[in-house]
């Protein structure tokens with residue numbers, strides 16, 4: 538025994554249509570529930586795109602600064618430690634942002 542979600546009347550568990558109000562329960566089963574919350578809002582989507590672009594630029598800039606520090610400025614600490622760390626960090630964030638968007 539099941540209950541109709543519309544009129545709350547009893548109906549057969551296997552019945553597709555409610556015998557009291559005619560509610561078609563097959564419709565509600567087929568329909569995907571609307572995604573809700575911040576993770577699916579347009580603002581979050583926009584934030585993800587912006588974050589992806591920013592971290593993408595950060596990646597390229599870090600790589601450039603890394604080479605510039607090594608070959609032009611000869612700042613070994615920057616070229617071998619800090620900019621590679623910045624690059625890896627931003628690259629990881631970029632991967633995370635892109636993966637969230639394509640879920």
Ligand SMILES: [Zn+2]
Pocket residue numbers: 541542543544545546555556557558559560
């Ligand atoms: Zn009903």
